[in-house]
Amino acid sequence: MTETATVGEFRFACGETIEDLELAYETYGEFDGSNAVLVCHALTGSHHVTDSGWREDGEETTAGQARAWWNDVVGPGKAIDTTEYYVVCVNIPGSCYGSSGPPSEGPDGEPWGTDFPPVTVGDWTRAQRRLLDELGVGRLHAVVGGSVGGMNVLDWAKQFPDDVRRIVPVATAARLDPQCLAIDAIARRAITTDANWNGGDYYGDGPDPDDGLAIARQLGHVMYLSKGSMERKFGRRAAGRDARRDDFPEDPAGAFFPYREVESYLDYNARSFTERFDANSYLYLTRAMDDYDLSSEYGSDADALAAFEGEALLLSFTADWHFTVEQSRSLAAAFEAGGAPVAHHVVDSDHGHDAFLVEPESVGPPLRDFLADGIEGRAVRDEGTATDDGSGEGERRAPVHASLFPG
Structure with a gap:
């Protein structure tokens, strides 16, 4: 509670x-x-x-x-x-x-x-x-x-x-x-360049900067996954027949090319995220992490x-x-x-x-x-324990574990 x-x-x-x-x-x-x-x-x-x-x-x-x-x-x-x-x-x-x-x-x-x-x-x-x-x-x-x-x-x-x-x-x-700092900086700019961010004053009846926050979250998801996990979960597969590109604007030529599972996953999770998180909070917390x-x-x-x-x-x-x-x-x-x-x-x-x-x-x-x-x-x-010199040579790795959410 x-x-x-x-x-x-x-x-x-x-x-x-x-x-x-x-x-x-x-x-x-x-x-x-x-x-x-x-x-x-x-x-x-x-x-x-x-x-x-x-x-x-x-x-x-x-x-x-x-x-x-x-x-x-x-x-x-x-x-x-x-x-x-x-x-x-x-x-x-x-x-x-x-x-x-x-x-x-x-x-x-x-x-x-x-x-x-x-x-x-x-x-x-x-x-x-x-x-x-x-x-x-x-x-x-x-x-x-x-x-x-x-x-x-x-x-x-x-x-x-x-x-x-x-x-x-x-x-x-x-x-x-520096690589993670750079990705976080791009994520913040996605939010602050959203026309609805309005200098951070978007609370009330107006629209929220959901597009910017969604893109920021997508960058975060890519940071949290590995190449191996993305290959296993998505590969280069096209999304199902019912999958739609409604979340973000598409250039005209895009309709010729497949809407891939990895794109569909990122779009879905980004939109779910915008329903529960605040764009300004994302700016504040990523800056705290970057600064530490x-x-x-x-x-x-x-x-x-x-x-x-x-x-x-x-x-x-x-x-x-x-x-x-x-x-x-x-x-x-x-x-x-x-x-x-x-x-x-x-x-x-x-x-x-x-x-x-x-x-x-x-x-x-x-x-x-x-x-x-x-x-x-x-x-x-x-x-596993660390060695006296911190080199890691004394570590013994735990076994490989199967995913709880297989793709």
Whole structure:
């Protein structure tokens, strides 16, 4: 069940302040004083991490999403077992699923729009800390998250190293590389050049910048998939007879050529996305992700993590070119340089970046054992650890797993 808390005046990293920061969140399980696990969601995810325990009086709350985004990992008897742990997931500031952000009400009673302060990953971390204080949660047993949620996890080890025993950054990196920065920049320009964006002031009766947001989402989908997964799911096949090119304008010559399955997939998912997400929020959150650099203000990743004395488990996936295996290896070396016990799992998978969402059987065993026993956990020790020099030569890869959604 979604709840909302006001954590009072909040000063963002940009220097701007809002009087009452509201945060939407969900909790699962019972808190015993030492069993809290914070789950950090990815870019366009929400606090609705699992269906387990979110029904009340027969009503269902999905935070605007079709389904819980990690339902196969979080819940009773699952890797993050809600019968053992008190799980908290918070919608990040700047998003559009209930926390303060561009579409939420500003001081004048109208949506903030682009008057909302710029947000950073560091702001997300500090906002989460404030909410946990409201909930009476001090030191966390663990912080877990994937993609930019994994950056959020890393930032906990940097900002609040004494407040968490174990961290699990999944499919993430200390910073984005230039190729990903470039794709995100194009995605934002697709939104801001949409005639309906109107400088970010499109709330009300007028049309939303759905075409720009749809194209931005399509670029994101391409980033999240691998060449192998796209070949398997789509190939060069033409879409079915009933498939239509109604979503975007087509040049006259286009009618001569096939409308391919990959195009149909991108169009369908893009339009579904525009029904649940806000264009301004997409601008804000991608900028926060692009801006994040673990070494900022410290000089190196190792220096940024030096105060963290807990344990870390890194998970990466071989076909993920958004956040690569090499980037996780570099993180493992940074943890080791500071003396933090660290394990690094490399999972053989052709799903690309989406693997952390669609392969719970890859994520679950090491995550479950790490939460219970740290790097001494059976699955953690059996399936791979980083070497002393961070080279990855001591890693043993987990087996290949079949897709949950075969194409």
